[in-house]
Amino acid sequence: MSTVPDTTTKIRFAGDGTAFDVTGVQWIINPWDELSLTRALQLKEESNGAIEKVTVISVGLKETEPVIRKALAIGADEAIRIDTAPLDAYFVAKQIAGSIKDDGFDIVLCGIDSSDYNGSLVGGMLAEFLGIPSVSSISALNIENGEVSVNREIDGGKEVLSVELPFVAIIQKGVALEPRIPSMRGIMMARKKPLNVKAPVEADSLTEMISFEQLPAKAACKMVEEDNVKELVDLLHSEAKVI
């Protein structure tokens, strides 16, 4: 699970554009990870006890704990925080693999992307380091009679796969409709659930940030009356130049 800036955050850069300025930023659970967690909890509830527990694992410093506790409040049974800053995808995948390789698990669900750096790399690398298969772009994940099946969004259609355990499920939109809101009871219970802090394993970071650039400011929105199709077509043709 990644901790990312709230999606309405104004992005600023520090250090001559080489680092993200975190001043005043509100942190949230990466939306794709939140969907993964939601589906994991649903699967556990549907499993009649066959799924023993849902563990959240995150690589981050102590400041990320409120976000991890939110995952516990939503319903995860326990959490692991690997006590180091997440440097890049390779580093994070190494940390997670190092932490869980000896634990028993059946499915590792992770978001396809984190909404901050959008690398889309951790899931695949993690499977590689663990020596198990991964399936990406999963839009549905179901377990029936012990059989695990997943849907993948592919060009022009949908692919349904049957999967053997253990595997890494790289989660796309669609796997769960809405993320869950922590209930009062969940919030109260979160403080009693284990949040284990683990030391990081030795790992390299393979990425160096050279610079960030701001997007150009958004141009003003042009409103067209709903019955004025001609104007819309003209604008799309002559101004936006998309048709």
Add this chain to the structure above:
Amino acid sequence: MEEKKRLMGGEFLLKETNAEDIFIPEDMDEEQQMIYKTCQGFLETEVYSMLDRIDDQEEGLMRSLLQKSGELGLLGVAVPEEYEGFDQSFVTSMLASEAMGAGYSFSVAYSAHTGIGTLPILYYGNEAQKQKYLPKLVSGEWPAAYCLTEPNAGSDANAGKSKAILSDDGKHYILNGQKMWITNGGFADVQTVFAKIGTDRVLSAFIVESSWPGIVINPEEKKMGIKGSSTVQIFYNDVKVPVENLLGRQGQGFRIALNILHMGRLKLGGTVLGAAKKTITQSVNYANERKQFGRFIGSFEAIKYKLAEQVIQTFITESTVYRTSGYVDEAITELIAQGKEKPQATIEGIAQYALEAALLKVFGSEALNYVVDEAVQIFGGMGFSAETDVDKAYRDSRINRIFEGTNEINRLLVADTTIKKALKKGFDLVRYAKHIIKEMNGAEEAVEPTGYFEEKRTYIRNFKRIALLLLGIVSDKFQRQLFEEQMILFNISDIIMNLYTAESTLLRVEKIENNKGGDYASIYKDILDVFVYDTAEFIHKSGCDAINSLEEIEEQEVMRERIRKYTTVAPVNIKNARTRIADKLIEDNKYNF
């Protein structure tokens, strides 16, 4: 560590306190923030997509929304665990009220259910009543309403004509009467109904179930705002209320009603905050999107003024709400330590701050009125369109100045309670006034204040002198006729209200600076600067209005001179301060103070 020194209710006029001794919103812990976000998440997922359907009062919708919020535990924030609640502090339940305050009509249903609907039973119910009703109120299975107002008993609640006569077999009260403006009344299952027993001259309270025979619920009222909230008249025709459903003791009803109102007034300060913050965010979103003359309208000073002032009014209200809520929590803790049961401690804790509650109710509702009014103005023609949320916010806001005791009643209460508290504490207002007029020649002011906060503290100390001076003069002059002097009392209440809110903001900003440093606090100092500057002028005018209204008193000139002196504050470049506040809002594109 030195123990926190809590100011008792009303003591703020006579005493000063340290920044470290008050609670500020920035003190919220992680769990409290999570609860706040849960409420926001609930509104975003369940309520905002249905606002039109809610306003159309779609059958069963509000009831199901209350039930859904109950499933998340949000109806039981303040209820003890033995009744399926979460036993949270007053501050936390205030925070939940604030968050839900952004929910338009849903917010009204939520406040009515969790506040005036649930609390009479929680605070005054006996064990059997609590066991029977509270878990179902907490789950939302039984929505609740509070039936006090009658056609001829609004502000004058004790004038109600509803009657409860004990049946011959002594097993029931036979209830007859008519109630109106009953929030949630159209779908509530449980009602707290106030009526006079037999020939009593005072009210008693009863727990009544809507399904009992003889209860007739009128169609929904057509209202200016909060259209989605159920508001009905209810008639009671020979309704048999079991004697075990008498709430509290016979004749205790007015006391119950008052204490529930104190709580409701405090909570209203919180709910208006949620609405104000949401409306400000909508205002700045629009100002950042709408272009005229080739520029975003937010870049014009005319709009920046409005945005800044919306923020200022909201921040001041917020500072005051949480300072007071913190006091209430401390009072409750102390009372429990003295051996009181929690319900009793909570009632007393809140009642101790009845003055602050009345003041917050007025200030908060008027702050929100400002915010929504300027939101419509910022939206221009679009703001007048019924398709925008600011239209709804504008109409919904208006009721806040009317319910939970009109702002007029509450202004009178502020002055009245202050005088009573002073009497009770043995503080001689009349003598104090004479002392200010005759004996003080500015000796106390000879020392120039040093430092930013010390300077502001001096100003507020002076504002308090004006309030006390005026209270002394009018209580001396009018004696028992004082409460006919409503115009003058309003002037004095306005002064008290503004100095308490200014002081609360001063203490909050000081605590922010102590915790996070001067750079971080600088935008908050801008807010404080502008508010104290404006308040000084306002207090000057209110003070002079009062003095000039008093004929045939000596030394009017001296008093005017004192008021001028006590409202003299250093000049502030308010244009720059307001611009910085607006610029932060514009940059963040949401209320983030």
